[in-house]
Structure formats: structure tokens, C-alpha cells
Amino acid sequence: MFEDIQEVLVTREALEEKVKELGKRISKDYEGKELVLIGVLKGGVVFFADLIRHITIPIEMDFISVSSYGNSTKSSGVVRIIKDIDIDITNKHVLIVEDLVDTGLTLRYLKDLFEDRGPKDVKVCTALDKPSRRKVDVPIAYNGITIPDKFVVGYGLDFGGKYRNLPDVCVLKESVYDNKVD
Template identity: 50%
Template sequence: MDNHDIDGDLTEMLLTEDEIHAKLAELARRIEVDYDGRKPLLVGVLKGAVMVMADLARELKIHADMDWMAVSSYGAGTKSSGVVRILKDLDSDLTGRDVLIVEDIIDSGLTLSWLRENLESRGAASVEICALLRKPEAAKVDVDVKYVGFEIPNQFVVGYGLDFSEKYRNLRGVGILAPHVYS
């Protein structure tokens, strides 16, 4: 789906598919250097990180295992509730593993802060974070994120895995959702 397929639903396109792919390639090169000689476990956070995880993993030139976890703090709204629930847990044992959490976006940081602590408590050798997008103005807690693709304004964005009520995930880029769509 391209932005012209949803004419009027977006106020602005922030990132094109090409810009996203170029940034993921840049992040992959950094990850390869940092994990040289090790095989990280990429932990994708469902559902939003599906596109990021798939494209990042394909870009990597090192071996990496993949697993998925679903956590939620949103429900059907546009703002985090702050209460984290595990909807799908990992299948992998983290003991002694180098874990790289792959996220689509960091808003408040509350969910990601909780997730990092949760995975560290499972005996991982290391836990780092890779996020395609971060909203610095929305941060409520400071989360150390080793790999950040783009810093974006504190707007409601959709596309490239990000949704509103399960719509817009398949938009090839990332755009700002028009307020009339979600108000």
C-alpha cells in the first residue's frame, strides 16, 4: 500500500520505503561489527516490528536466531496505558544469550523499559535494543537504545508495521495519521 492508496488519511509522509531500507542497512552494518563472532537472538516485538525485523534480519550478513514476543500497553487507543501484558512469550531460552530487541517505535519508553528488565531477568548475557523510530518528546522514562533509525516528532504515525486499529500496517513508508481518522 502506498500513501496515494489512503489519500486524505495522512497529513504528511515522514519516511519513504527507500529511506527506511537505507537506514536498516546502516544499522545492520553496525550490528554486524558489534556482534562479530557471536550469534545474537533477535527478539521481534509483535505486531508492529514485523516489517522492521524481517528487513533488518535479511540485511544482516551474520547468523542470527529469531524469536517473537507480543506485549501490549495500548489496547485500542492511541496512548500507552502504562500497564504491560505479555500476549505471547518467547519460545527461546535466554540463558547466556546475546539478545537484541527489535522494535518499530519507542514512545513513552515504559513498555520497552519493562521488556528489557524482563529479558535481563531471564539470564541473558546481554540485552540491547534496536528501534526504527523514537519520539524523544514522548519519553517518560530514559531507555538506553543502542541502535535508533530515526527520531520523529510526537505525532501519531502509521505504516511499515505501525497501525491504528489494525489498519495501515502495510503502508510502505511511515506517515502521520490525520487526527480526523482517530478522533
Template identity: 50%
Template sequence: MELADVRDDLDRELISEREIVDKIAELCRAIERDYEGRRPLLVGVLKGAVMVMADLARELKLHVDMDWMAVSSYGKSTQSSGVVRILKDLDSDLAGRDVLIVEDIIDSGLTLSWLLGNLQSRGAASVKVCALLRKPDAAKVDVPVEYVGFDIPNEFVVGYGLDYAERYRNLRGIGVLAPHVYS
């Protein structure tokens, strides 16, 4: 679905499909350099990271394993509560593995901070983070992120996996959701 298909629900386009494709390729080149000769485990954070994970895995020119974890701190709100619930845990054993967490967006950093600690405690050799989007002005905790696609303003965005009440995930670009939609 194109951003134009939901124009009345958006304030504006923030990132185009082309910009996303180009940024994913750029991130993959850096990941390939850093993981040369290794086979990292990509851990996608459901549901938002589905698009990022799929495109990242297809663009990478190295073998990777993939697993998924679902955690929630949003519900139907537009802001993270900071209270993390595991909705689906990993199937993979992390002991001795190089883990790359794949995130759609880093907002407050609270969920990601919790997730980093959780995965590190499982004996991973390394745990790094790749996020398509980061909101520096929304950060409540400092979280190390090795690979960042775009720093964006502290606005509620949808598209390319990001949703509001399970809508807009299938937009090809990323737009700023109009307040009348969630007010």
C-alpha cells in the same frame, strides 16, 4: 501499499520507503560490527516490529536466531497506557544469550523499560535494543537504545508495521495519521 493509496487518511509522509531501506542497512552494519563472531537472538516485538525484523534479519550478514514476543500497552488508543500485558511469550531460553530486542517505535519508553527488565531477569548475557523510530519528546522514562533509525516528532504515525486499530501496517513508508481518522 503505498502512502498515496491512503492519502486522505494522512497529514503527510514522514519517512519514505527508500529512507527506511537505507537506514536498515546502516543499522545492520553497526550491529554486524558489535556482534562479530557471535550469534545474537533477535527478539521481535509483535505486531509492529514484523517489517523491521524481517528486513533487518535479511540485511544482516551474520547468523542470527529469531523469536517473537507480543506485549501490549496500547489497545485501540493512540497513546501507551504503560500497563504491559504479555500476549505471547518467547519460545527461546535466554540464559547466556546475546539478545537484541527489535522494536518498531519507542514512544513513552514504559513498555520497553519493562521488557528490558523482564528479559534481563531471564539470564541473558546481554540485552540491547534496536528501534526503527523513537519519539524523544514522548519519553516518560530513559531507556538505553543502542541502535536508532530515526528520531521523530511526537505525532501518531502509521505504516511499515505501525498501525491504528490494525490498519495501515502494510504501508511501505511511514506517515502521520490525520486526526480525523482517530478523533
């Protein structure tokens, strides 16, 4: 796995520091409020697990699974729910926890979906942001680290189902992508 890495783009230390800071801000902003964190599977799971341990107020949590890239590095723009949340978010504050905002299409869809279910509000928290590729505007209340327009893996993000367990955010060698991109 490590021999496929070309470059570490964001180190685990930088991620840890950012996550701590986000946890602190979220704890302060939602003090005394009913907060539901919704993690987006599978990519958001590493960030989610790190983030909740830096939140010092009571929270509820749930997960939604949506279709993403499959084996390709290009977004189809089509969002499909594979697993919905189970809990009722009526009158609660919702925070969607994502791995990375790229075109914004996934988050736009999720935000609209949850807003139709009568929450107090729906905000977004992302570990990584790639603003240069945005197609639709989605406000990000809690942004981790802004990255350039490169396809990355690690810290929850995959390529062909692999590399999610890399602790840093990395760019793979071109030869790895060339062999698999459809």
C-alpha cells in the same frame, strides 16, 4: 487507505537506507557472538523482516507479543505479555527489535524481563524514536530515525489495527483519529 494519509513523515527510501546501516553495524558488533533477535509483535514485524536480511552473521530469532495501544492513541502504561518467546536466552546476546520507542515503558519492561533470564546482555534496536515523550530512560544501542511528537502509522505501526502495510511512516488526517479515539 491512501486517502486517509495527511503527510508522509519518513519515506520508504529513508527507512531502507537506515535499516541497511543498522544491519551493517549489528553484523560488525556481534561478529563471533551468539546473537538472538527478539521482535516485538505486531508493530516490529516489518522492520524485523527488513533488518535480518541486512545482517550477515548467524542469528537466532524469536518473537514476543505485548499489549499496546488498542484503538486509542494514548499509552495506558500497562504492559501485558500475550505471547512469550520460546527459546532459551541464557548466556546469549539479546537484541530487542522494536517499531517505535515512545514513553519507553514497553522497552523498560521487556529489558527487565529478559535480563532476569541470564543472558550475556540485552540491547535495543528501534526503527523509530520519539524522545520528546519519554517517561523512563531506556538506552537505545541502535536507533533508526528520530521523529517528532506525532502519532504515526505504517511500516508496521497501526491505528485501530489498520495501516500496518503502508510502506512509509505517515500521519493520518485528523478526521480519521477523531472518529475513533476513545
